[in-house]
Amino acid sequence: MVHYSELFLSAGRCEIPSSTAVVPLPEARARPESKRRARLKVGTRGAQRVEQSGQREIAHTPVLLKEVTSFLVSQRDTCIVDVTVGLGGHAEALLQADMTLELLGIDRDEEALSVARERLAPFGKRVRLVHGTFRELPQLLQQAGWEYVDGIFADLGVSSLQLDRGARGMSFRLDAPLDMRMDQHHGMTAAEWLASATEEEMADVFWQLGEERSSRRIARHLVRRRGLKPFETTTDLAHEVASAVGQATHRRQRIHPATRVFQALRIFLNDELGELAALLETAPKLLRPRGHMVVISYHSLEDRLVKRCFRSLDRCGFQLPVRRVVRPSDEEVVENPRARSAKLRVLERGDVR
Numbered sequence: 001m002v003h004y005s006e007l008f009l010s011a012g013r014c015e016i017p018s019s020t021a022v023v024p025l026p027e028a029r030a031r032p033e034s035k036r037r038a039r040l041k042v043g044t045r046g047a048q049r050v051e052q053s054g055q056r057e058i059a060h061t062p063v064l065l066k067e068v069t070s071f072l073v074s075q076r077d078t079c080i081v082d083v084t085v086g087l088g089g090h091a092e093a094l095l096q097a098d099m100t101l102e103l104l105g106i107d108r109d110e111e112a113l114s115v116a117r118e119r120l121a122p123f124g125k126r127v128r129l130v131h132g133t134f135r136e137l138p139q140l141l142q143q144a145g146w147e148y149v150d151g152i153f154a155d156l157g158v159s160s161l162q163l164d165r166g167a168r169g170m171s172f173r174l175d176a177p178l179d180m181r182m183d184q185h186h187g188m189t190a191a192e193w194l195a196s197a198t199e200e201e202m203a204d205v206f207w208q209l210g211e212e213r214s215s216r217r218i219a220r221h222l223v224r225r226r227g228l229k230p231f232e233t234t235t236d237l238a239h240e241v242a243s244a245v246g247q248a249t250h251r252r253q254r255i256h257p258a259t260r261v262f263q264a265l266r267i268f269l270n271d272e273l274g275e276l277a278a279l280l281e282t283a284p285k286l287l288r289p290r291g292h293m294v295v296i297s298y299h300s301l302e303d304r305l306v307k308r309c310f311r312s313l314d315r316c317g318f319q320l321p322v323r324r325v326v327r328p329s330d331e332e333v334v335e336n337p338r339a340r341s342a343k344l345r346v347l348e349r350g351d352v353r
């Protein structure tokens with residue numbers, strides 16, 4: 001069932017544009033004093049988390065911000081839907097760039113939505129935030145009373161909050177329960193899936209979604225190990241994947257041997273490619289004439305789907321204002337290493353619907 005938690009935010013003034021804003025994380029206030037002292041900066045897709053004097057905060061630097069704004073902000077009353085509103089970084093910049101723009105922000109992660117709510121509160125009724133997924137986009141637009149929109153924006157992948165919050169279990173850098181769901185109220189956790197999948201299913205997921213060459217060896221090792229003790233934590237899984245891959249292969253790799261397995265599990269458990277395919281199927285039809293759909297992807301499986309879809313629509317009532325993929329500048333990558341794999345593509349609806 002769709003959980004539609006719509007929030008009309010209270011009226012307020014827009015502030016001076018700033019691409020890096022610091023917003024408080026809601027649950028941080030309850031943390032014990034002893035854990036509050038450390039000041040840490042964690043690189044997350046353009047985000048820094050700063051822990052300081054009792055307030056844990058996120059400073060989020062959205063990727064390809066100028067490019068996104070230039071494609072989505074036009075000089076007319078504009079309705080934009082940001083289907084991956086996350087921590088509200090891109091949304092904030094769009095709202096600041098055009099004082100008449102209205103934005104519907106969607107995310108499947110309740111925790112991210114509550115951060116976005118606080119961050120975007122100064123924009124009042126120009127912003128509505130709803131919980132939902134790409135698949136639900138047509139219904140969510142209808143419920144918002146919008147038939148067509150001028151812009152659709154998707155910044156795929158995971159947010160800094162999901163990656164760097166230990167409890168989400170998406171990264172092996174932090175010891176945490178093996179969850180990995182973007183929406184913590186729906187679907188199977190990684191621990192549950194690893195306890196029930198067959199060896200073949202595991203190998204297929206690791207190979208198809210992680211392009212992991214040792215997929216079969218890893219799957220065999222994990223099935224043998226779970227017979228002795230179920231997988232419960234990220235570090236336990238990462239350790240077992242590393243043992244399956246072995247020392248020799250481990251040394252030849254530039255990345256941690258569990259990187260691809262973790263990526264594959266996350267994409268699989270959140271059905272990221274199925275969700276993206278559903279978005280690409282419905283979203284272009286929801287654009288007004290001259291409206292733009294902008295998608296930023298972070299790995300080749302996603303970008304391939306976007307590229308194919310946009311090319312197939314070219315000259316069929318749509319056009320590609322930029323034929324090639326847009327990449328971040330060297331300066332942006334130096335400032336924000338997580339931008340390095342970003343690829344932005346744009347689709348424009350033709351004049352006649």
Ligand SMILES: C[S@@+](CC[C@H](N)C(=O)[O-])C[C@H]1O[C@@H](n2cnc3c(N)ncnc32)[C@H](O)[C@@H]1O
Pocket residue numbers: 045060061062063083084085086087088089090091106107108109112132133134135155156157158159160182275276
């Ligand atoms: C890279 S983050 C977006 C960050 C955002 N642009 C910002 O500047 O703060 C991606 C967000 O998309 C959300 N997301 C991913 N897949 C989704 C889906 N199928 N439906 C709804 N939200 C999704 C994630 O929960 C995450 O919060």
